Amino acid sequence: MRILDDADVRAVFDLDTAIASQRAAFLALGRGEAWQPGKILGGHGDHPDTVFCYAARLDGRTGPVCKFGSVNPRNVERGLPTIHAVVTLLDPDTGAPVALMDGTALTTLRTAAASAVAVEALASKATDRLLVLGSGVQGRAHVRALCHGGRFERVSMWSPTPANLATAVAELRAEGYEVEAVASPEAALASAAVVVCATLATDPLFPAHALRAGTTVVVVGSFEPHRHEIGPDVLAACRRVGVDHAPTARHTCGPLIAAGQVPVVELGHVLTGAATGRDSEDDIVTYLSAGLGIQDASAAWSIHDRAERRGVGRTLDWRTEHPALRPIT
Known part of the structure; x- marks a missing residue:
């Protein structure tokens, strides 16, 4: 062994x-x-x-x-x-x-890597800004994974704890990532092509109207029924709601439970070609990771x-x- x-x-x-x-x-x-x-x-x-x-x-x-x-x-x-x-x-x-x-x-690595696979399959072609909400282990891992290959021109990070945010940004900059700290999610949402929610928040981090057309929202911290990094308004604004596994996500992901019977598409079906992740570059798409x-x-x-x-x-x-x-x- x-x-x-x-x-x-x-x-x-x-x-x-x-x-x-x-x-x-x-x-x-x-x-x-x-x-x-x-x-x-x-x-x-x-x-x-x-x-x-x-x-x-x-x-x-x-x-x-x-x-x-x-x-x-x-x-x-x-x-x-x-x-x-x-x-x-x-x-x-x-x-x-x-x-x-x-x-x-x-x-840590498989979660961030799965998000990279999801972004490749679901995101628009826009590469202007990645916004990561959360400066913990997963927030930092997602910067590394989603920037792998140089997809994004700018990277922003937010955290409700300024000291933790400063530490994370310094660490990532020391590794060669050009990351800027933002004072609030709203400061960067309007220009973000991909938004990653990597917190343990129990209340939504932003309203749907703050998202621009074509945004892909990746939610990794709402893997329990009481965790709600996004609200039903974000899911309602989406052309597609992607999940890792429909039965698991419907049972455990707080935003899906709160929103009721929202139609979802599984990432595996998008990868095999059995389903499509977006119809146009202007679609707002959310991917919820329950963790499998x-x-x-x-x-x-x-x-x-x-x-x-x-x-x-x-x-x-x-x-x-x-x-x-x-x-x-």
């Missing part, structure tokens, strides 16, 4: 690999090849944290994958990622555990296969009387 910690995952899971894994995940889902059951979400009374469990299988060639973890909003104050998780992979034939890996970097086990499954097997080839990680030998971690030689 291969053990991969956060550094191991990051060593083999670069942006190109992450984006390819997410395209493969949604293509498999769109073609009906993947097993994607409902996910488990829960909490405990007034405790603000959310426990989750995602299981899925990409196809018959790769084994089942399960991710178990929690969302801890107070981690922002601790300087920690809000999401921590572990991911387990089973052999496709025997069912034996073949890998256990840290799920934090995996989740199939995304983790595709990412995890990409990580495992690359780690195997490169000898990254450690192995746990179940056949010895006293199993112990040993370096791979």
Whole structure:
């Protein structure tokens, strides 16, 4: 059994690999090849944290994958990622555990990479401005993923916490991204081709009338019923509402639940050509990401296969009387 910690995952899971894994995940889902059951979400009374469990299988060639973890909003104050998780992979034939890996970097990268796939499939050809609302781990990851390949001429970022915004902008600028901080979403919405909502907001961040024609809104923080980064007015203004998986999104995404029976199109069906993402360059389109086990499954097997080839990680030998971690030689 291969053990991969956060550094191991990051060593083999670069942006190109992450984006390819997410395209493969949604293509498999769109073609009906993947097993994607409902996910488990829960909490405990007034405790603000959310426990989750995602299981899925990409196809018959790769084994089942399960991710178990929690969302801890107070981690922002601790300087920690809000999401921590572990991911387990089973052999496709025997069912034996073949890998256990840290799920934090995996989740961060696969979420942003999936948004990059969605933007490629759904967004207009406009490249003038990317606006990211949220300066946390996901906000920064989305700047990196969506700017991969130099699509946008300008990048703006907003956060309700000025200190966090300043830190994020400084970090991204040090990495070579020309990011400007804006004082409010309205300051940049009128000129944004793509707007990313990467917060844990429970109230809408902006009204629909602030969006310009042709905008694509990517919503990644509204993966629970009580989270509403956008309101029903934004969905009503959309020509298309894209989702990662219709049954999951309708059950878990706050904006969809609040809006009622809004017609949706799945990203996998757009990628396979079974559906269209937009009819014209002036359409307003929203993509809601509930987060799926199939995304983790595709990412995890990409990580495992690359780690195997490169000898990254450690192995746990179940056949010895006293199993112990040993370096791979």
